[in-house]
Amino acid sequence: MATKKTILFLGATGGVGLSALRRSLAAGHTCIALCRTPANLTAQLNTTTTSNSNTTTLPPNLHIITGNAHNPSDLHACLTHPSTAPSGGVDIIVSSIGARPTLRGMSDAHVCEKGMEVLLGALRAVKEERVGGKVPRLVAVSSTGISEVARDVPILLAGLYKVLLHTPHVDKKKMERLVVAAGGKGEVEWTLVRGSFYTSGSATEGLVRVGVEDPVKGVREKEAVGYTISREDVGKWMFEECLDKEGREWVGKAAILTY
Template sequence: MTTMTTPTPPNQNAKKTILFLGATGGVALSALRRSLAAGHTCIALCRTPANLTAQLDHTTWSNLHIIQGDAHDASTLHACLRTPATEDGKEGGRVVDTIVSSLGAKPTWKGISDAHVCEKGMVALLEALRRRRAEDGDGDGDGDAARGKKVVVPRLVAVTSTGISDVARDVPLPLMMLYRALLHTPHADKKAMEGLAVAAGKAGEVEWTFVRGSLYTNGPETEGLVRVGVEDPVKGVVEKEAMGYTISREDVGKWVFEECLEGDGRQWVGKAAILTY
């Protein structure tokens, strides 16, 4: 007999444990810095930790836990999904509250470094979550669910891109032409990633939010310039339109922190947020 589990909503004022994938990139790095400063426990999975420590003084933050490994390896991700023990001796081991995934391929002289980096990362993450869920118990006689406890369903904040919607065009036509000419492969990868997350959401494995920025830049954060559109990819409805050309990675990371990490963020569950200037 299978017992249905229900998500346990986080306390809006409680400190969270957040797993960052792709933390050396601009969006995740921006959100990571802000999360550390706010006192949240942050786990950063990095293939090359030096790439992160070169941008972030890890000795300053006792709430930062850097793990070396590959985001395409389900076993590594499985270990990262457990909260670390605290300095005051409290035992860790429960599932993390939120996962921020900002994986992406790098352009090379031969083309995109990995045409399926996002899709493979999502496959591995969902496999790791399933293993973690099986350990906690899913109503089969073992674990928390079988003992009547609520099993936490983690939040997933996945950074993707505009120009991949099946519902409506969310970028100006000139930019759409550029996307189709130069970014078809990485956009197909992000679209595949989103599809996997939506399916996992329907199965009750994760609560997802997609953050679709327009053309990303390395500009600074701004005040009052970011416009936010809202799409429901499951219902196929655009709830609020926002169409533009660019957005800085710093501003996207700031929005992720303020809207999805620092607060409750439930209004963004099952939604795609379109961020642009």
């Protein structure tokens, strides 16, 4: 039986984060979700509403904190939430924040970079307060098309990625570099999850292929090149491989997920 963990979700209202959150709640893990608008999350969860009121019944192992992932005090509140006391802190952090496309471009061209800078700063502050505290596991959702080691998208899409996804990919690259640098300092144990082009399909069985890259050594250990992957399948893989079980084989690795 998997050890019950305390997991912090940043970006839980998005498809990937929501998929992993649902499964983590069902497995009995304590989950903390930071949301700017909690109603956006509760509306997507399988909740029940009483006939006599508008009160929504949430899972008892879910703690929603209203706030912004770019606000240091909000991150600090998540990392020191009372629910973390039994285990001495958050065990795992899932970061799946990202910008939304608009008619003028991305809603925030630096959303992932800024979010990671604030998160890592908050982790350092908490570590100073709790001398000798645990080193958390960080699972950061990234994207294919940004590898500096080898091509991980079909050649037919490579040029299109560079044109249409240049801005978000620059942001993801900067985020990844911050994560790897923090790992080198012993601040986090990390796993990068790079999905191919994200779709809104349902989860599948046996269709997901997984490639492996070591960004530190600059080595592609296993190739997996494909066109698409559903957000639901990415969240499912994250839960099964990195959240519910220890997943030590993924520490310090970038997992490439595709069909």
